Amino acid sequence: MRSSSRVSQYCNRGFTATCTVAGRIPRFGILLIFAVGISVAYRAASAAVSENDVTIAARALGFMEKPLTGVVRVGIVYESDRPQSFQDAASLQKIMDRGLTVGGLSLKPVMVPVGGVAGANVDLLFLVDGVGARASSVGDAARARQIPCVTLDIDQVKNGDCAIGIRSEPRVEILVNHEAASRSGIGFAGAFKMLITEF
Amino acid sequence: MLSIFPIAGLVGSLICLAMLADSGRSQAQSLDYGAAEKVFGEPVTVSVTGSPQRASDAPADIEIETADEIRQFGAYDIPGALSHLTGVDVLRWTNDDADVSIHGYDEAYSPRTLVLIDGRQVYGDFYGYTPWSALPVEFGAIRQIEVVQGPSSALFGFNAAGGVINIITYDPLHDNINTAKLSAGTQGLAQVSAVGTFKLGADTGIRVQLGGRRDDDFSTAIPAAVSGSRGSESRAAIDIAGAMQASDNLRFDIELSHSAVQQDEIPNTYNLVNLTTDTNSVLGRATLDSSLGLAQLQVYNNWLTETFPAQATGGFAGKLTNQVTVAQLQDIFKLGNDHTLRGSIEYRHNTMSTTPITGGHVFYDVVSGGAMWEWKITPGVSATNALRVDYLMLGRDGFLISGVPYTNSSWDRSLMEPSFNSSLVWRSDDLDTLRLIASRGVQLPNMEDFGGIQEVTSLAGLRIALVGLPTLGPTTVTSFQADWDRTIPWLHAALHASLYHQTTAAVISETGQISFIPSGILLSPANIGDSRTTGLDLQLSGKFSDDWHWSIAYTPQIVTDHFVAPMLVSLGVNYQHTTPVHTAKASLGWTHGNWEANGYLRYESTSYGLTSRFLTGALARIDGYIALDGRVAYKLTDRVTLSLSGQNLTQSSQRQTSGPDVERRVLGSASIDF
Numbered sequence: 001m002r003s004s005s006r007v008s009q010y011c012n013r014g015f016t017a018t019c020t021v022a023g024r025i026p027r028f029g030i031l032l033i034f035a036v037g038i039s040v041a042y043r044a045a046s047a048a049v050s051e052n053d054v055t056i057a058a059r060a061l062g063f064m065e066k067p068l069t070g071v072v073r074v075g076i077v078y079e080s081d082r083p084q085s086f087q088d089a090a091s092l093q094k095i096m097d098r099g100l101t102v103g104g105l106s107l108k109p110v111m112v113p114v115g116g117v118a119g120a121n122v123d124l125l126f127l128v129d130g131v132g133a134r135a136s137s138v139g140d141a142a143r144a145r146q147i148p149c150v151t152l153d154i155d156q157v158k159n160g161d162c163a164i165g166i167r168s169e170p171r172v173e174i175l176v177n178h179e180a181a182s183r184s185g186i187g188f189a190g191a192f193k194m195l196i197t198e199f
Numbered sequence: 200m201l202s203i204f205p206i207a208g209l210v211g212s213l214i215c216l217a218m219l220a221d222s223g224r225s226q227a228q229s230l231d232y233g234a235a236e237k238v239f240g241e242p243v244t245v246s247v248t249g250s251p252q253r254a255s256d257a258p259a260d261i262e263i264e265t266a267d268e269i270r271q272f273g274a275y276d277i278p279g280a281l282s283h284l285t286g287v288d289v290l291r292w293t294n295d296d297a298d299v300s301i302h303g304y305d306e307a308y309s310p311r312t313l314v315l316i317d318g319r320q321v322y323g324d325f326y327g328y329t330p331w332s333a334l335p336v337e338f339g340a341i342r343q344i345e346v347v348q349g350p351s352s353a354l355f356g357f358n359a360a361g362g363v364i365n366i367i368t369y370d371p372l373h374d375n376i377n378t379a380k381l382s383a384g385t386q387g388l389a390q391v392s393a394v395g396t397f398k399l400g401a402d403t404g405i406r407v408q409l410g411g412r413r414d415d416d417f418s419t420a421i422p423a424a425v426s427g428s429r430g431s432e433s434r435a436a437i438d439i440a441g442a443m444q445a446s447d448n449l450r451f452d453i454e455l456s457h458s459a460v461q462q463d464e465i466p467n468t469y470n471l472v473n474l475t476t477d478t479n480s481v482l483g484r485a486t487l488d489s490s491l492g493l494a495q496l497q498v499y500n501n502w503l504t505e506t507f508p509a510q511a512t513g514g515f516a517g518k519l520t521n522q523v524t525v526a527q528l529q530d531i532f533k534l535g536n537d538h539t540l541r542g543s544i545e546y547r548h549n550t551m552s553t554t555p556i557t558g559g560h561v562f563y564d565v566v567s568g569g570a571m572w573e574w575k576i577t578p579g580v581s582a583t584n585a586l587r588v589d590y591l592m593l594g595r596d597g598f599l600i601s602g603v604p605y606t607n608s609s610w611d612r613s614l615m616e617p618s619f620n621s622s623l624v625w626r627s628d629d630l631d632t633l634r635l636i637a638s639r640g641v642q643l644p645n646m647e648d649f650g651g652i653q654e655v656t657s658l659a660g661l662r663i664a665l666v667g668l669p670t671l672g673p674t675t676v677t678s679f680q681a682d683w684d685r686t687i688p689w690l691h692a693a694l695h696a697s698l699y700h701q702t703t704a705a706v707i708s709e710t711g712q713i714s715f716i717p718s719g720i721l722l723s724p725a726n727i728g729d730s731r732t733t734g735l736d737l738q739l740s741g742k743f744s745d746d747w748h749w750s751i752a753y754t755p756q757i758v759t760d761h762f763v764a765p766m767l768v769s770l771g772v773n774y775q776h777t778t779p780v781h782t783a784k785a786s787l788g789w790t791h792g793n794w795e796a797n798g799y800l801r802y803e804s805t806s807y808g809l810t811s812r813f814l815t816g817a818l819a820r821i822d823g824y825i826a827l828d829g830r831v832a833y834k835l836t837d838r839v840t841l842s843l844s845g846q847n848l849t850q851s852s853q854r855q856t857s858g859p860d861v862e863r864r865v866l867g868s869a870s871i872d873f
Contacts, residue, residue, distance in 0.1 A: 059238045063230075065447070103234065170629050171255075172239045178536070190493040190531075191230030194251045195243065197578075198536045 049092045049128060049152060050168065051100070057150045057166045058102035060174050061124070063192035064148070066185075068123060072105050075112040075122030077131065077138050085130030092128060117141045127151035127162045135161040139180065146185040158199070173197060231373040232342065245318075246345040246365040248571050248583060249354050249541045250531045258573070258583040258622035259636060260348040260682050260697050260736075262286070269338060271788060271797040273830025273844025275382065275390060275412075275866060277344070278331050281364070283784060283799045283828070285738045285752040286348050286697070292465035292858045294386055294416045295332050295432055301348050301362030302699060303732055303756050303778035306809065308467040310642055311361030311676070313351070317368055319454075319482055319499050322358055325521035325551050326467065327645030330503070333476045335438040335456035337410045339378040339394040339870075340368045348736075349678045349699065350640025352618035353585035356545065356567055360642035360676040360703075371396055371404035372442040372450070377873045384866025388414040402444040410436045416463045419852050419860040421471055424810035424817055430473025432462040452484040465858045466507075467709060467771070469811050475506045492532025500524045517555035521646060524548045541571040543587075551646035553653035558598030561610065561650040561667065565591045579626040589641070590615045593649065593669065600655055602718030603666050610650065610669040616641045634682040642674040644707055648724040662719030668712070672726050677702045692741025703730040706762065708771045728762035730774050746791045754782040776807040776818055793834040795842075801826045808857025819857040825849060840870045 061068055074096060078089035089111060096109040112120040114134045118141050127138050127149055135153075139161035142149040149162040157165035157177050163184050165175035174196040181187065188196070230251060235243045239253050242265065247257040254263050262284050274280040278297035282289040288305040290298045298309040310327035313320065314334075321334050344366050351359040369376045375396050382390040390412040397405045412434040421427060436458035443451045461475045482499035505519045529543035545567040553559035569587030576582060595610035620638040627633065645651075650667025657663060680699040687694060711725030734756030742748045760775040781804035788797040802825045807818035827849045832842035845865040847853055852860040 056238055059234060062234060063238075103237075174238070189230060190488040191251045192235065193533060194493075194531065194539060195235060195239065195253060198533070 048088050049095070049126075051095045052168050053152060053166055054092070054095055054100060054107070054126075055102050056168055056172055056174075057126070057164070058100075058105050058107060060164070060166070060192075060196075061105070061148060061150070062103045063189050065187040065189065068105055068148075070104075070106065072107055072124055073110050073122040074107050075110050075117065075120045075125045077112045077114055077117055077125055077127045077135075079131045079134060080113040080115070082130045085128055088128040088130065092126065114138065118144070123147060125149040125162070127153060127156055129153045131156070135159075138162060142180075142184045148184060148186050149180075175199065232367070232370065233374055242343050242345075244345050244365075244367075246347055246363060247351070247354070248539075248573060248585060249529060249543065250539050250571070250573065255632070256581075256624075258581065258624050258634065259351070259620070260286075260634070260680060260699075262346045262348065264344040264346070266342055269341060269344065271795065271830060272799065273797070273828065273832075273842060274846070275384075275388070275844075275864070276331060277334065277336075277338075277366070279828075279846060280338075281344065281346070282801065283786060284346060285695070285784060286736045286754060287346060288778075288782070290856050291861050292856055293432075293463040293471070294414060294862070294864070295412075295434070295460075295462040296464040297331060299329065299331070299364070301346065301364075302701065302734060303758055304361060304703070304730075304774050306467070306772065306774075306777065307465045307469055310358065310645065312364055313355055313359040313362075314364045314366070315355070316366045317454075318365065318497065319480065320355075320501065320523070320525065321478075323503055323505075323521065324358075324523055324549050324643075325503065325505070325519050325646040325651055327358070327642075327648075328467075330460070330476050330478070330505075332412075332434050332462055333436070333458045333460045333478045333503075334366070335408070335410075335436040335458045335478065335480070336366055336368060337392040337394055337408045337436070337438075339380060339392055340376065340406065340408045340438075342367045342369050342374075348697070349636060349680055349701075350618070350638040350676050351620065352589075352640040353569060353587045353620040353638065354571070356547075356587065356589055356618075357565070357591075357616075357641050357643040357673070360640035360674065361701075368440075369394075369396070369406065370442065371406035371440050371452075372402075372444060373404075374406075376406070378870060379873070380868055380870045382866050382868040384414075385864050386415045386417070386862065388412070388864070388866055390414075390866075404442050406438075406440045408436070408438040410434065417852070417859050417862045419862060421859050422810070422819065422857065424819060425465070425470055425858055427471030428473070429463050429471065430461070434458070434460045434462070448488045450486045452482070452486070454480070454482040456480045465856075469809050469857070471858065472508055474508075477504045478502065492530045494528070494530040496526075496528050498524075498526045519551065519554055519647075519651065521549070521551045521651075523550075537575040539571075539573040541569075541585075543567075543569045545569075549646065551649075551651040553597070553651060556598070556600060556653040556655065559595060559607075559650070559653055560597050561593075561595050561646055563591050563593045563649070565589055581624045583620070583622045583624075585620040586617065587619070588615060588617050591643070595650060595669070598653075600653060600664060600666060602662070602716065603664050603721060604714075604716060605666060605669060612669060614673065616673055616675070630686045630688075632682075632684040634680070634684075636678070636680040636682070638678045638680075640676045640678070642676065642707075644668075644671045644673060644724065648707060648709060657719075664716070664719065664721050665723070666721075668723040668725065671707065671724055672705050674707055674726070675704045677704070687741070690741055691743060692739055695736065695738040695740075697736040698733075699735075700733045701731065703732075703774075706730055706760075706772060706774075708762075710771050727772075728760070730758060730760045730762075732756060732758040732774075732778070746789055748786075748788045748790075750784075750786045752784045755780060756782070771809070773807070773809060773818060777809060779803040779806040779823075781823075795832040795834075796830070798827065798829040801828075803855075810857050821854055821856065824853055824855060826853065826855070838872045842868045842870070844868070 076089045079085040093109040100107045150164045151162040154165045156162040160180040163181040167173040247259040300309045308328035314329040347363040351363045379393040392410045438456040440454040479502040484497045487494045503521045509516045527545045531541045547565040550562035567589045571585040573583045622636040625633045654665045678701045682697045685694045705726040708727045709724045711727045712723040714721040738752040740750035758778045783802040785800045804823045830844035
């Protein structure tokens with residue numbers, strides 16, 4: 001199969017302007033637009049978690065230097081004051097409750113309101129949309145417990161409150177905040193790092 | 200002789216890297232390409248820049264044939280599986296002998312495409328060709344075949360002049376593959392293939408491949424202009440690969456292979472002969488994932504022997520022996536978040552004993568250095584530049600026939616050749632990707648051209664001597680290419696368009712020069728001029744309903760030769776007339792429940808084929824033709840699949856080359872997974 005037949009473009013709708021004008025503007029302009037573009041694009045990409053998102057996340061975690069194994073307690077972190085956030089978390093819980101085993105990992109959901117994340121007994125944090133500024137406590141918990149945090153809310157990856165961002169549409173992307181990952185004791189295999197986007 | 204010092208130096212470098220790694224990051228693991236494919240939903244390749252990349256990110260025109268697609272083709276050999284790819288040309292000379300080329304320029308013993316198995320060269324340097332049947336790899340062990348269209352010498356060095364075919368196999372450590380396939384078909388075909396993986400604890404894996412085939416060649420008439428005779432055909436191959444994860448960041452691989460093939464072939468003398476080819480190889484590889492990057496040391500040795508009867512050369516029987524030793528060290532690392540760099544050094548030793556007059560040896564050493572820089576300028580724009588310089592030192596020792604204007608010291612020369620690959624990739628939106636690619640590849644004269652054939656014969660009482668040409672220069676291919684990929688959501692399809700222009704300079708003709716010397720005639724190869732081509736690959740592929748997939752492709756290509764032979768005997772090459780101007784391919788596939796059916800059409804417009812290098816160089820006309828291949832399969836149980844497949848189904852026999860007409864072949868197969 002020609003590689004192009006599977007191409008779903010990196011530049012999603014939010015990136016279109018950036019990609020179109022990139023060849024005509026100086027580098028500092030590109031960087032500026034890049035920064036704005038990331039914000040706009042990834043905010044637009046926020047959506048309810050699908051089983052495909054979880055599967056991609058679990059498979060990606062298999063490339064960690066210290067990969068998780070066996071039964072993994074997944075702390076689904078949500079903002080209890082925001083119905084949409086709770087609803088997203090509940091959907092995610094439902095996906096895992098059906099029994100989700102990916103690449104040797106058996107994912108067991110644990111609902112964790114963001115206020116209680118510090119005391120949650122979990123192996124992995126999955127941060128759903130809508131937690132907002134209180135996500136900093138998730139970052140603190142990940143650092144303290146030295147466990148990975150995964151989210152579809154790329155803003156939280158950008159600001160360092162969650163180390164790993166996942167996009168499955170229109171094209172799979174794994175985005176890693178290098179500093180946040182390092183603080184949480186997370187690293188990826190060298191070859192896998194060539195395949196992901198770090199910032 | 201091979202010095203141990205380069206290898207010792209490379210090993211020392213790796214040990215130093217390991218020591219540094221211990222003081223830095225301590226945990227890592229090697230990449231599981233199958234798992235990575237599942238993460239990203241597309242194949243991962245290292246064949247473009249040396250760095251792992253998603254296929255859609257690769258800054259080159261790369262086509263990846265997956266294991267599923269290979270199965271659906273129903274081919275019984277690798278050239279058959281490649282023949283359906285856009286931009287790939289296959290000449291089927293006999294039932295088991297074929298030549299493969301990329302973007303035209305196909306010929307007997309085609310030299311322009313470098314073929315590798317998991318990065319190990321299987322290209323035969325002695326004749327500058329790929330002995331496809333002798334490749335020690337079974338279909339059941341192949342994860343994917345990666346076809347890079349265009350020069351790739353900046354990564355792979357000499358002979359990746361027109362493109363690269365890298366056959367990627369399943370990993371002994373990460374994959375569990377246990378399968379066997381039995382086939383029987385027309386022309387007396389009986390074929391068996393088995394692949395098994397075994398785990399020795401959590402950190403060690405072994406994979407074994409076994410393959411065997413017996414069949415008959417076509418029974419169609421041998422054209423008078425080709426002549427020759429047929430013999431028996433058989434193939435046996437074994438490959439054993441082992442991998443050990445020595446620590447979290449260090450992995451070792453070792454691989455041994457052997458193959459023995461006897462079959463009818465059309466070599467570059469353009470007559471039909473029955474040859475035996477034996478290959479052996481041993482490979483060791485160490486991969487270290489450290490804070491200094493992903494370092495890999497690979498050392499391998501290939502032995503290749505070809506035994507040919509007298510009619511292959513027009514007078515003598517002989518045995519060609521070729522040994523190549525390669526040591527490669529590379530390191531890939533990221534600099535910041537936007538830059539990926541690769542540095543590499545390589546040492547290569549190649550030697551061939553002269554034949555049929557023995558006692559001499561032609562050899563060369565090549566020292567190479569290369570670098571690659573990939574820059575993600577923006578999320579949608581990336582630039583990749585790779586540069587490599589190869590320095591070759593040629594030599595000869597031992598017996599040299601008298602009466603030729605050379606001594607062994609005439610071979611004491613060196614040449615330095617740069618090669619590059621540059622590309623700019625722009626993903627303008629969700630649907631479109633544009634690539635601009637410029638590259639320069641180098642095709643080295645083969646060992647025969649450099650003097651591996653040492654012969655004295657006579658014609659009408661005139662003494663004719665062959666000792667090669669020590670001053671022969673390499674052929675270079677400069678390529679410019681513009682690619683456009685577009686996803687068409689409403690059609691559930693994807694379009695690929697690739698416009699390319701290549702200039703091939705200093706084309707080598709193996710009989711391009713005749714010189715009168717006091718003792719008679721000296722027949723030598725020569726650089727005879729340039730050839731240019733411009734072509735366009737257009738491919739549209741997609742799906743409809745849940746069960747159907749399809750593709751159509753069209754490639755118009757114009758080749759113009761500008762050859763001047765110093766003394767015209769026979770140029771032995773004529774790309775302008777032997778490359779079809781129009782090629783079209785189409786496929787239709789259906790999968791439903793336990794059933795699978797696929798059909799493949801291929802059309803080539805009228806072209807010509809060479810018939811002899813030594814006589815008149817006459818061209819034989821090959822009328823335009825349509826060939827149909829197909830396969831129907833039924834999954835009997837979860838472990839057993841039965842299939843019926845066929846090649847060239849439209850006619851009982853059909854002229855596709857200047858050799859004998861190809862015959863229809865039908866075969867039934869049973870695949871068992873265990």
